[in-house]
Amino acid sequence: MLDVKRMVILRDLAEHGKVTVVADLHRVTPSAVSQQLRALEAEAGATLVEREGRGLRLTPAGAALAAACGPVLAALERAEGAVRALDDGPVGEVLVGCAPSALATVAAPLVAALAVRHPGLRPRVVQADPEDAVPLLRQRRLDLAVTYAYPLLGAPPASGTTALPLFDDPLCLALPRDLLPAYRRDGLAALREADWVSAPAPSSCREMLVHACRNAGFTPRIAHECADLRAGLWLVDTGRAVSILPKLLCDAPPPGTAVLELPGRGRTLEVQVRTGTETRLAVAATLEALTGLTGDRSPAAR
Numbered sequence: 001m002l003d004v005k006r007m008v009i010l011r012d013l014a015e016h017g018k019v020t021v022v023a024d025l026h027r028v029t030p031s032a033v034s035q036q037l038r039a040l041e042a043e044a045g046a047t048l049v050e051r052e053g054r055g056l057r058l059t060p061a062g063a064a065l066a067a068a069c070g071p072v073l074a075a076l077e078r079a080e081g082a083v084r085a086l087d088d089g090p091v092g093e094v095l096v097g098c099a100p101s102a103l104a105t106v107a108a109p110l111v112a113a114l115a116v117r118h119p120g121l122r123p124r125v126v127q128a129d130p131e132d133a134v135p136l137l138r139q140r141r142l143d144l145a146v147t148y149a150y151p152l153l154g155a156p157p158a159s160g161t162t163a164l165p166l167f168d169d170p171l172c173l174a175l176p177r178d179l180l181p182a183y184r185r186d187g188l189a190a191l192r193e194a195d196w197v198s199a200p201a202p203s204s205c206r207e208m209l210v211h212a213c214r215n216a217g218f219t220p221r222i223a224h225e226c227a228d229l230r231a232g233l234w235l236v237d238t239g240r241a242v243s244i245l246p247k248l249l250c251d252a253p254p255p256g257t258a259v260l261e262l263p264g265r266g267r268t269l270e271v272q273v274r275t276g277t278e279t280r281l282a283v284a285a286t287l288e289a290l291t292g293l294t295g296d297r298s299p300a301a302r
Helices: 002-015 021-027 029-046 058-083 099-115 130-138 177-191 205-217 229-236 281-296
Strands: 048-050 053-059 093-100 123-128 144-149 159-170 171-176 193-200 221-225 242-246 255-261 267-274
Touching: 002 021, 002 029, 002 053, 002 058, 021 029, 029 058, 053 058, 058 267, 093 099, 093 130, 093 281, 099 123, 099 144, 099 281, 123 281, 130 144, 130 159, 130 267, 144 159, 144 281, 159 281, 171 229, 177 205, 177 255, 193 205, 193 229, 205 229, 205 242, 229 242, 267 281
Parallel strands: 093 123, 093 144, 193 221, 193 242
Antiparallel strands: 048 053, 144 267, 159 267, 171 242, 171 255
């Protein structure tokens, strides 16, 4: 019988390509990852990985086994959910990762709603950007993750997860008020010489800013990096910078900063779960509360 935890290690190696990255994900040493892979090879009776330079690459047998991991994990999640369905109701701790920009508008109302609807549930919110939240979700260190996606970037969902859209969040341009006439005349192209404020890489918010500027015919000069883009508005307020950021972060701009909603699609706020956990009582109750809280916003489409 194949060990499921070892299969997950193989899946992660197939996705990330480096033993050191897999070791960090699983909070073990690289040598421990190698030992688990060797044990999995013994269980499978096949060579799953082979040396390539200083790293490892999957053999055809390894790639086939890694691809089979997703359905196996989903089936196990559903089996565990079937057992939990016999409980009297949703109880216990539920771990919710949440993007920083959605803490006030999604996570805080969710905690309040669950206290009323399901007092036996103990929601615990963990602030995490999607780049961090999704790996935590897949490693079973979160039960749900409130994340976001930019449809125009076309990034596929992470394997082993299911994303449910909550609402659309438009993108906004933040610029000093004295640049408004130039922008209204020439669009984003008028800002090609400006200093830009963006999130540090890697970040889908940064990718979208670069994408929007390149569509206008230039590559932005990112002079300032702010993990908190709302705080970055104060750099715009100096009159020496501009930025593109989600509308959720633009509710209280500084007085010298103009905020204009950009045309086209922005980002979609969504909640992700591990595939197969959607019907688990605690997860289902949290999903129901989330959709109830966000149902009055403009519908999201993916």
